[in-house]
Amino acid sequence: MAFDTLIGRVALGPFSRALPQMGDTERAALEAGSVGFEGDLFRGAPDWDALRQRGAMQLSETEQAFVDREVTELTSMLDDFAIDEARDLPPPVWQFLRERRFFGMIIPRDFGGLGFSHAAHATVVARIATVNVAAAVTVMVPNSLGPAELLLRYGTELQKRHWLPRLADGRELPCFGLTSPYAGSDAASIPDTGVLCERMLDGRMVRGFEVSFDKRYITLAPVATVVGLAFQAIDPDRPAGQQALGITCALIPVPSPGLSIGRRHRPMNSAFMNGPIHGERVFVPLDWVIGGEAQVGQGWRMLMECLAAGRSISLPALGSAMQQTALFVAYGYGRIREQFGLPIGKFHAVAGLVARMAIDLYATDAARRYTAAALDAGEQPSLAGAILKVQLTEAGRRAVTDAMDILGGKGIIQGPSNLLGIAYRHTPIAITVEGANVLTRALIIFGQGAVRCHPHVLNEMRAVAASDERGLGRALRGHVAHLCRNLWHSAIHAPLRGTPPRELRREAAAIAQLAAVYAWTADLAMGLLGGRLKRLELLSARLGDVLSNLYLASAVVWRFEMEGDGRLLPLARAAIQTQLAQAADTLDHLYANLPSRVVRGLAPLWWRRGRLHRPVADETLLSLATALQGDPTLIGRLCPDLAQPAGGGLRDLMDALALSREVGDSLPQLHEALRRGDPPERVAAGLPNPKASLAYLRAAERVIRVDDFAG
Template identity: 45%
Template sequence: MIWLIALLILVGVLAYGRASLRWTTLVLFGWLGLYSMAKGGGNFVLLLWVVFDAVFIPLNVPAIRKRLFSRVIFKIMKKMLPQMSQTEREALEAGNTWWDAELFSGNPDWKVLLDLPVAKLTAEEQAFIDGPVETLCSMLDDWDITHNRRDLPVEVWDYIKGHKFCGMIIPKRYGGLEFGEYAHSEIVMKISSRSSTAAVTVMVPNSLGPAKLLLAYGTEQQKNHYLPRLATGEEIPAFALTGPHAGSDAGAMPDTGVICYGKFEGQDKVLGIRLNWEKRYITLGPVATVLGLAFKLYDPEHLIGEKENIGITVALIPTDTQGVSIGRRHFPLDSAFQNGPNWGKDVFIPVDWIIGGVDQVGNGWKMLMQCLATGRAVSLPALSTGAAKMASRNTGAYARIRKQFNLPIGEFEGIEEPLSRIAGETYIIDAARKVTAAALDDGQKPSVISAIIKYELTERMRRVINDAMDIQGGSGICLGPKNYLGRMYQVIPVSITVEGANILTRTMMIFGQGAVRCHPYIQREMEALGQENPELALQQFDGVLFEHIGSVLHNLAAGFWLGLSNARFVDVPGDQDTQGYFRQIARLSVGFALVADFALLTLGGSLKRKERLSGRFADVLSNLYLCSCVLKHYQDQGRQQDDLPLLHWACQQTLHRAQQSLLAIFHTLPMRFPAYLLRAVLFPGGKPYSPPADHLIHQTAALLLKNSPARNRLTHGIYINHKPDDVTGRIEVAFQAVFAATHVETKIQTAQKQKQLPKGAILDVLDAAISKAIISKKEAELIVDAEKARFTAISVDDFSPEQLSSVGVKMQSNRNTI
């Protein structure tokens, strides 16, 4: 038994230290030699030597190893490997990997994350936010926009165009603002805290529109023509991808273009494309002047090459082109942003309207995957952050202002719980947004991370708004000019649905792509398996395979050791408040990598069809990424001690979710007995992580009830005003007035307890309090001002029957003129 334990420890140390095959062979040879001398020979010792020679001699001779081991595994994996469509392949090739690959490795290098430059604004970007963005927000009346106009006012459209809000990503040489992704995010976030309609209107040209495609792939002629016009709003872009018969399945797109000759602008024989399409859900479609169109291109007469079925292609088409029809508007959940269908019947365009010209035919899906991830990585996370920060600041203030049973409702334990979730989730959301934007500005293009934060931030924003609605109660559900939350609640499913519906983003994109894209070996193994030269393929596969096996053995040993020690001895960065969380991310990263390899080994290509399993893997990876972002964000903000409740809540919540998702995976893996053994290896002491405890819930909720630097940091960057007649300004005014009168209110309540004053409403005892010199007249004025502001803040709208019988104005049946 002692020799066996020694052998297991020795193997574990070798695996943990990633010892090479030769070193492993030498060390085990030495152990076997010592064991033989100690036992003096015998049949069992002889058997051990035979097994050792049969395994390790072939492994150390490449020619024998390839023939006996690698070739067999090569053939098995070749059969297991699923057929990959062109669109899947191009999606995998889009962008690059970054911190997601480190988490997938099981051995994250913290320098990769922590050395990332802090997200910062230039002086010019900050001036734009303090100037034009602030002014734009002050012009926005969301009730008027969504209820009366169903559109932005003309003066708002003009302001957006005149100040180049649609040209934030366009370089200055083309007349744009040339802002970074972090500035883009900050601008959309601030506008979204005021009006989701305005935020969507601004974000689409800078993410979902043709400008990004032109910058990356357009010809110089196309750039010179369109980019200056897009920057100034002379052209309003829309991108048409989704159709009635093919939503997420681009390969099933029925929209077609056929290369042919036709008449165009007075010329009888122009090489072009005959297009037929039908699209819907196209944001800005009803007001667009230029349409980015995705379609399948065919060349039956081989006019531009040898291929007949060329593939998905993207072209820019002015909407006044003959045959183009812009339909009536959709009405997405009582929001007012422009969205609608369009179609074309036998539309003829010249081939030079293809983005990038003839050289880019068939590259449309690759172009889209490379460029349109901005909508997932920047715009929608910014919109989610704006909504979460707005809810944190205003619902937290409301919970302090609103009283029941003579206490602020925010002090009730039942309210503290959702209030802490609002604050903690907002901290997570903002951390992920900032860190990801900083990575994009640093040159990273992490496609898997863009899917993670699109899914996680929109879902967490949904929970924040739901909790805010519960706290607001009747004031949240009664729509009107005073309700700042109702429209946000209504529009939540829009962000959940667009840019890849969240269900598919979670179950197909995050782990479905991440399992190949971020895995340190899978993609290289797939490349080797796809080699046409058999000998070269086997040589490449042999090298990667044994690296992969070494990694699995390392993760097995590391997973057991970190589980046994709770990762106490792992060398990580951070301080006494954060090192524990760094260690737990490292521990879960090892477990995630090991279980992912087990799933890939036992399920092979069928794993991509196991969407519930894939979704749980996605949850683990996503929560590890979010926890990492929280630690980076805390460091970037100077490790503010006031923010510790937010840090602890966010880290504990994400680690607990990652743990629960990882444990759930074991119940759905095949080969039940090995799966449970694997669970015992990774969690030898049971579940180590719990959700935030009650004392932490209290501390986190309390941050939203105080006028503190922590509250201001948490909600920094949204639109804030102090106008008593404004939808959110009245909340801010009341919050400040209530705080200014707190010490006076305490004096009166103390006097009432001591029976110096009669019980009753505070306004009813003011005169008595003044006459008994309990408070001064000036202090009484603070109470009067606070109570007046409090009533204004908690008031809700009411309407006459006539107003409700003819709600708003009728939407225009066709496209609007702006």
């Protein structure tokens, strides 16, 4: 008897009991997308040459021209406060979005769209979101998970020819109904059903589904002209136990008999359109099923495959935009606002916050850009998309909160002059949608990574499911070798695969070492807990967090090499150190909570914190803050997507900062005059550049001023 078969025969019974059961919907989610560099990290073997070969995130000349012209023109039409008060985009903005085909960015030119890359899609959404989140959401939804992407991948030729040109030029506005009142995070269990039947339609009998449904939180529903719908398809003529056909996706024109759009939702009182959708015995011909009859029951797989790409773009772009705007506001307000005779940005408490915001942004945006480059190279990084969704939206929330602390009273008075109040209100929306972060952290990142990224677990699960003794034995033999290798690398030395940038060689070695520790720890946790680990969500979340930190740290190495800006080297080093320190803290908590005293006692043999696992020192933070204050172009490098709005507090701050560079050495005198309340005209007249000085005084006064209202 072959050795592999003998091992498999002995292990088959215990493994059948230990491994978690996997249903069809979970299998579709796990198998969606592809595995890239995040898989190397999970295996404990990052290859820096492979990372470099991904290349930079780049826009074509056509895409860059669109960003420079159309997007700039759009943002100049957006007034954040006015849109928020009106609870809608102005009619000229809606018209502009249609005419310039913002709703058709992902649709190929052959169908009338712009045919943009993932990188361009992400850039457009981020740039709009720095000025107005409602407009960004309105643009991103038709280009993200929804009818256009589903049609492109799975639609029939007839469906593509009919719908895609209309979606591209805005004649049709889509929404997609997935979430139900009783199936939110557990979207695969949607109760909405469609029963296969025949109906007389236009004088002939037509096969289709009679669908009843109740959906909520559907963005663009109040203005949609076509509804994408996910429902459970049922064939009552099949034998009992075989009637459920599976989740199915269809397109329903608005209006259709039985279909109604409910009253509007107002997520955190935002201006973007959102609302419920209801259907009572809506007839959906098979021709309306995306992909036709052949795709009945394939909806969940379709949605998971689309989500693998979509999750990497839109919400991470929103999170990055919030970070960029918050950093610019914190930095700019810190230069203009004075207390105790000094710009508040010079106080260590404020300077440290600004430096941490910059460090955070450098790392998160590195990961966002790297993943966009991977998407454009043909990958579908579902696990990386989940990491980005959590990390970028949480980073956006942290950045806005920190900047609000710096703004103080200025930040909490609503009105046109407010710099971040509306963004602050929006942050929970990005945290919640497309899989709430608490769910994604607890179940998806490590749960998906353990199966997709591990070199042997998926083979073991398949072998157990097929009762393949030899296959299980072969997978287990490889698994043991993998365990021994990572234990050796954790305890002794992890090799440096490939050639990282010379300036970050030490940091790359630290990432490789920690990746080996992580790989060994993940196997240890799975071996100790088996299928129980899936239910021990606090442990699973920590394992996912460490993988996320490693991914962001590695993306920093890639970004520094792609950009080659030596001025940002201290920031890159601090960004990597921050991610490694967070990962180290998480590993400490993980080991402290593993249910094995033996493992907790032995852990110091393979897990020892090194120099780069300590938090960034105060001295380094203040040095970075000084560099940012002394070289305004660095803020420009960190906030490349920041756009200029039509007006309001952000525009006032931009104007004031631009004028501060014009007045040069006169700035201290101007600030002193502001504090004393001297007449601006008289102060400016006595300075070398009277016109710029007067303009600065007026702009700075607008930045410091807050709004008031009657009643």
